[in-house]
Amino acid sequence: MLKTFIQIVLILTLSFILIFTFYKYFYIESVVENTNENKIIETEVDKIIQENDKDSVIYNLSYKKFDMQNNAYFIEASKGTINENTNEVLMIDVKATINYKDNEELFIFSNNAIFNNKTFQTNFYNGVKLIFRDQKLESDNLDFLFDKNIAIFRDNVRYENLDTNMFSDEILINLLTKEVTISSKKKVKIEKN
Numbered sequence: 001m002l003k004t005f006i007q008i009v010l011i012l013t014l015s016f017i018l019i020f021t022f023y024k025y026f027y028i029e030s031v032v033e034n035t036n037e038n039k040i041i042e043t044e045v046d047k048i049i050q051e052n053d054k055d056s057v058i059y060n061l062s063y064k065k066f067d068m069q070n071n072a073y074f075i076e077a078s079k080g081t082i083n084e085n086t087n088e089v090l091m092i093d094v095k096a097t098i099n100y101k102d103n104e105e106l107f108i109f110s111n112n113a114i115f116n117n118k119t120f121q122t123n124f125y126n127g128v129k130l131i132f133r134d135q136k137l138e139s140d141n142l143d144f145l146f147d148k149n150i151a152i153f154r155d156n157v158r159y160e161n162l163d164t165n166m167f168s169d170e171i172l173i174n175l176l177t178k179e180v181t182i183s184s185k186k187k188v189k190i191e192k193n
């Protein structure tokens with residue numbers, strides 16, 4: 001019985017020494033090696049990104065600016081790629097709002113836009129839609145010139161009101177006075193419902 005007890009104590013002591021030695025010399029060293037390897041890999045990835053890619057991707061970005069008449073222009077996108085060399089932001093899933101000081105709102109939607117974050121000049125394209133009161137304008141492209149307060153709808157412009165549909169090549173809107181200029185290389189087509 002005593003012999004069995006001594007054997008169990010020796011096996012437990014040997015096990016304890018082996019476990020202690022493993023954790024002291026092998027386990028801790030492997031963690032240090034992995035940490036150093038991760039730092040080296042992260043540093044190399046950062047260098048590659050800095051050297052090859054000057055663009056930055058941002059999700060859920062927005063910009064806001066006021067004009068001289070205190071109207072607010074607000075633009076937001078679900079994703080944007082900023083090119084720091086040109087101050088341009090390539091936006092995806094875009095919504096813009098103009099809040100006039102008389103509490104009227106104008107909404108612009110598009111799938112894509114190229115936005116200059118210095119001048120706020122914006123080129124909306126792919127599925128452009130403008131909604132103002134009960135009026136709706138759709139086109140392939142919209143050039144929004146914030147500094148001139150002008151919106152130029154180009155290519156396959158469609159205007160809808162309660163009982164009127166109009167088709168044209170280009171419509172220019174003065175965003176302050178809300179004056180509209182319609183031009184077309186072909187005939188302007190107007191349908192009354």
